[in-house]
Amino acid sequence: MAFTSASNVLLKNIPYQFKDVSLLDNRAYIGGKWLPAESGATFPVFDPEDNVVIFRVVNLTDVEVHKAIDAAQTAFLTYKEFSHRKRRQLLHQWITVVKENRDDLAAICTLELGKPITESYVTVDYGLSFLEWFEGEIERLYGETIPAARENNRIFTTREPQGVVAAITPWNSPIAMILRKVGAAIAAGCTVVLKPAPETPMCAIAIAKLFERVGYPAGTLNIVTGDAASSPSIGNELCRNKLVRHLSFTGSTAVGKFLNGECGKSLKKTSMELGGNAPFIVFEDADIQKAVDGLISSKFRSSGQTCVCANRVFVHRSIMSEFAEKLNATQQKTFVYGSVWDPKVNFGPLYSSRGLEKVQKHLEDALANGATVFDKTSNTENQGPNFFPPTILLDCNAETMRFGSEETFGPLAPLVPFDSEEEVLRLANTYESGLASYFYTENISRLWRVAEALDTGMVGVRVGLVSACEQPFGGVKESGIGREGSKFGVEDYTDVKSITVGI
Numbered sequence: 001m002a003f004t005s006a007s008n009v010l011l012k013n014i015p016y017q018f019k020d021v022s023l024l025d026n027r028a029y030i031g032g033k034w035l036p037a038e039s040g041a042t043f044p045v046f047d048p049e050d051n052v053v054i055f056r057v058v059n060l061t062d063v064e065v066h067k068a069i070d071a072a073q074t075a076f077l078t079y080k081e082f083s084h085r086k087r088r089q090l091l092h093q094w095i096t097v098v099k100e101n102r103d104d105l106a107a108i109c110t111l112e113l114g115k116p117i118t119e120s121y122v123t124v125d126y127g128l129s130f131l132e133w134f135e136g137e138i139e140r141l142y143g144e145t146i147p148a149a150r151e152n153n154r155i156f157t158t159r160e161p162q163g164v165v166a167a168i169t170p171w172n173s174p175i176a177m178i179l180r181k182v183g184a185a186i187a188a189g190c191t192v193v194l195k196p197a198p199e200t201p202m203c204a205i206a207i208a209k210l211f212e213r214v215g216y217p218a219g220t221l222n223i224v225t226g227d228a229a230s231s232p233s234i235g236n237e238l239c240r241n242k243l244v245r246h247l248s249f250t251g252s253t254a255v256g257k258f259l260n261g262e263c264g265k266s267l268k269k270t271s272m273e274l275g276g277n278a279p280f281i282v283f284e285d286a287d288i289q290k291a292v293d294g295l296i297s298s299k300f301r302s303s304g305q306t307c308v309c310a311n312r313v314f315v316h317r318s319i320m321s322e323f324a325e326k327l328n329a330t331q332q333k334t335f336v337y338g339s340v341w342d343p344k345v346n347f348g349p350l351y352s353s354r355g356l357e358k359v360q361k362h363l364e365d366a367l368a369n370g371a372t373v374f375d376k377t378s379n380t381e382n383q384g385p386n387f388f389p390p391t392i393l394l395d396c397n398a399e400t401m402r403f404g405s406e407e408t409f410g411p412l413a414p415l416v417p418f419d420s421e422e423e424v425l426r427l428a429n430t431y432e433s434g435l436a437s438y439f440y441t442e443n444i445s446r447l448w449r450v451a452e453a454l455d456t457g458m459v460g461v462r463v464g465l466v467s468a469c470e471q472p473f474g475g476v477k478e479s480g481i482g483r484e485g486s487k488f489g490v491e492d493y494t495d496v497k498s499i500t501v502g503i
């Protein structure tokens with residue numbers, strides 16, 4: 001395989017030849033222009049496979065963010081006048097260029113997130129599925145007619161784009177999370193200032209490079225990059241600036257609560273997609289192999305780094321040993337380790353040493369409190385500094401061990417025995433999180449009963465993967481506000497206007 005340095009922006013040789021090196025840029029995108037930071041500052045982006053610096057990206061402050069918001073507001077005044085048909089045609093063109101550049105986008109995702117290249121293609125395609133869904137929704141943003149009580153009045157409603165949207169996206173599925181938020185906002189007729197996670201800014205930049213080719217008004221999409229130290233000042237500007245009408249955030253519950261509080265000061269609408277801690281329940285009447293396969297995808301996809309990954313695995317005591325044996329056998333034959341550039345590899349490192357430390361802490365805490373590791377995974381040595389193998393823990397207790405109340409965000413599968421439906425529902429619903437839950441049963445009455453009793457925004461019944469462009473994605477309680485994807489994801493960026501006409 002050729003090792004190449006694709007352009008002088010990429011600071012390391014990699015086993016991939018970019019088809020279009022112009023997608024690799026390290027500048028911010030404001031008002032249709034690619035700009036350095038006014039201070040000249042940049043920050044490093046690391047390859048999680050070996051912790052080597054791969055890019056240096058411009059590090060902005062609130063000053064540039066203010067300008068980006070102004071640019072987005074100016075663009076909004078033009079863009080909101082476009083017909084729905086014209087908006088759909090533009091989105092269709094954006095989809096076409098994203099598809100044409102699928103290989104390079106997947107490569108950038110692998111580079112800055114350490115995702116195996118095969119998984120990166122999955123995230124690019126998942127992202128594209130949102131754009132395709134939103135394209136269909138644009139021309140179906142219908143209003144209603146409402147029978148008026150006053151006989152000479154007629155009332156009808158329209159859906160109006162809200163204005164400038166601030167989007168703050170996470171590192172864990174950068175292409176898909178950006179397209180899910182930005183695609184919906186643009187489909188609704190809004191303009192966007194996007195702040196990508198400091199770990200994965202290059203995916204956002206590449207997406208904006210493609211967006212630029214389509215012909216939207218300058219300033220329709222703006223990218224403001226910054227490291228962890230500058231994120232608070234950027235975040236403050238996004239929350240306080242009155243031109244921003246909606247802030248959409250995916251990330252931790254702690255940060256989400258803070259941003260929501262700040263946005264409350266100017267009564268901005270918010271969409272919050274926050275932490276999960278998903279329960280995964282296997283009842284005694286489950287098809288055990290089906291439940292194992294579901295857990296493999298729910299727990300271990302993206303090395304356990306999604307907000308909907310199973311975190312607490314409750315298994316009925318009577319089937320625990322059979323379930324653990326089958327889970328271990330299936331995971332041993334499912335995962336292939338090695339270079340993230342090898343298409344056969346399907347399990348990669350964690351995104352950074354911070355991610356690794358958290359998983360290690362949860363493991364140490366569980367072991368110190370009586371858990372045991374079930375048959376350590378073999379062939380996982382020398383996989384780099386941030387690698388953590390799929391690990392199954394037995395004898396776990398969700399009420400006393402840390403994983404019970406905190407998301408692990410890694411490939412640790414703690415198996416907790418339970419004895420009754422009542423007990424497991426109490427355990428599953430204990431905490432303030434309520435994003436996704438999963439359960440396996442072959443009993444039809446239990447299926448409805450448990451699906452209705454679980455206190456989460458999304459329930460997977462006999463499936464380990466609920467995420468899809470047409471599915472309303474979001475949580476209840478402290479897991480969030482609003483829904484992404486689906487028709488609700490687009491409607492979220494509109495306001496209902498009622499018009500009353502006297503005749």
Ligand SMILES: O=CCCC(=O)O
Pocket residue numbers: 172173305306307308467473
């Ligand atoms: O981690 C956040 C969301 C991932 C998904 O959409 O499945």
